[in-house]
Amino acid sequence: MTIPIRVLLVDDQELIRLGFRMVIEAEDDLVVVGEASDGRSAIAQTAVLHPDVVLMDVRMPGLDGIAATEAIVHEHPSTRVLVWTTFDLDEYAFGAIGAGASGFLLKDAHRHELLSAVRAVHRGDAVLSPRITRVLLDRVGVGGQERTPAASAAVESLTERERGVFLAIARGLSNAEIAEELYVSESTVKTHVGRVLAKLGARDRVHAVILAFRLGLVEDQPPAA
Structure with a gap:
């Protein structure tokens, strides 16, 4: 049950x-x-x-x-x-x-x-909808890239698969969507997400998205209409 x-x-x-x-x-x-x-x-x-x-x-x-x-x-x-x-x-x-x-x-x-x-x-x-995500990023000041040694080292510590999951999170994909894109199970994605957040020191997925934009790892696009 x-x-x-x-x-x-x-x-x-x-x-x-x-x-x-x-x-x-x-x-x-x-x-x-x-x-x-x-x-x-x-x-x-x-x-x-x-x-x-x-x-x-x-x-x-x-x-x-x-x-x-x-x-x-x-x-x-x-x-x-x-x-x-x-x-x-x-x-x-x-x-x-x-x-x-x-x-x-x-x-x-x-x-x-x-x-x-x-x-x-x-x-x-x-x-978060794409439009809300974009406005949130504007609020927290993602105008310039932020490549601090600690943040860069954290990203470098990710495996190739974990980096792929990290970038998928930054694009706003859910666990189910990431699983479909990477041809793995949702439980596997959940495990990778947990490891990614732990290595990055990210509180949650929203924090991870902000970090990805600050590091310039995601193309900065205008908000969806």
Whole structure:
């Protein structure tokens, strides 16, 4: 029997939490283990409940989602944070991603988009559209190449296959897409991804994408329309 993905809902609006809870708990492989209405409560609930994925609002009274995300990612590295917001270019959401969130979701997302995002973040994929990725890279300043000795040495330590996986991650491919491109199983890709992130000292796939662009390993293209 598959162990359900444990989800913590964080939003200051009770009706929004209720709606997302109904959608999530209709799925056999997902379960809502708790709710929080602000950042401090989210941090406390994460420490007690150990969720796999935190669905994090960013604009909340008291401690906001940016600070909460940073604390959760630092204190519970196995927990993934998926931020949700009303606007697709919300500076708060970009701040949360910069703090360690693994994905970005709009509150008006369709049911299947929400469920896919939760599952993707749980299995280690990032949830960012090409346009959002491009804007995020602009925000963190990927204008020039950054070839520090440590970063370059880390990339040089990758095997040929790991380097291929790294570049595929930087192009925004999911584990399934990488597996298809490299003619290997998804479990093999997952293993390679873990090794790549460890060697690069990258917190997650989003961090790896930023690193690849800073090192000039990926062609810098304009955002998708």
